Every structure is written in structure tokens, then in C-alpha cells.
Amino acid sequence: MTAEELKGLIKTGRAPLILDVRSGFEFNSGHISGAVHAPLTSVLNVLAAVSCAKDDPVVITCEHGPRAQLAKVLLKMRGFRRVELLDGHMAHWRGMGLAVKKGP
Numbered sequence: 807m808t809a810e811e812l813k814g815l816i817k818t819g820r821a822p823l824i825l826d827v828r829s830g831f832e833f834n835s836g837h838i839s840g841a842v843h844a845p846l847t848s849v850l851n852v853l854a855a856v857s858c859a860k861d862d863p864v865v866i867t868c869e870h871g872p873r874a875q876l877a878k879v880l881l882k883m884r885g886f887r888r889v890e891l892l893d894g895h896m897a898h899w900r901g902m903g904l905a906v907k908k909g910p
Contacts, residue, residue, distance in 0.1 A: 807865050807890045809899050816840060822863035822888075823856065825849065827877045828896070832869060836906035838899065843910070846873045849880060860885045867892040867899070 815821045824841040833843045844852035868874040881889045
């Protein structure tokens with residue numbers, strides 16, 4: 807999913823579940839508003855806690871992509887069908903000057 811598409815969905819109140827799989831320090835330094843902090847090491851536990859159905863859309867982001875790729879594989883292996891990665895991840899989001907929320 808492109809940053810522009812995600813921004814539009816957020817603006818209209820139709821945002822998918824956004825999972826940010828970066829570390830706590832990275833997340834607190836700036837994340838997409840509404841994103842759920844789900845460090846890669848505990849992404850499945852966090853996903854269970856937010857009661858996400860396997861048909862719900864999920865967008866995963868990290869800083870550059872590798873952790874998000876791993877998280878996507880884990881979710882797909884657990885039967886989640888509508889999992890996408892944010893194109894360019896947080897580095898691209900910030901590079902476009904899009905809003906980030908700081909703190910938890």
C-alpha cells in the first residue's frame with residue numbers, strides 16, 4: 807500500500823490495522839497516528855490482543871522493510887489473508903513530510 811493510499815484511508819476513517827514492528831525507541835520517536843506498536847518479537851501476541859480477524863486488512867511497517875517482511879510471513883502462516891506492507895516504510899513516510907506522532 808502506498809503512503810498516499812494509507813493517508814487517504816486514515817483521513818476518511820477507514821484505516822486498516824497498522825502494525826508498526828519497530829523497536830520501542832523507534833516507535834516512540836515517531837509513528838503513524840493510530841498505529842499499533844507490535845515489535846517483531848511479539849507481533850503475534852499483540853495481534854491476538856487487538857482481536858484482529860483473519861479477513862481484516864492489515865498494513866505492516868518498519869523502518870526500511872526487513873522486519874515488516876518477516877512479520878508478513880508470520881501473519882500469512884497464521885492464516886491472515888489481507889496483509890500488505892507500507893511502500894517505503896517509515897523512512898519514506900517521513901521523507902514525504904507526512905505526520906508522525908511521537909511518544910507511546
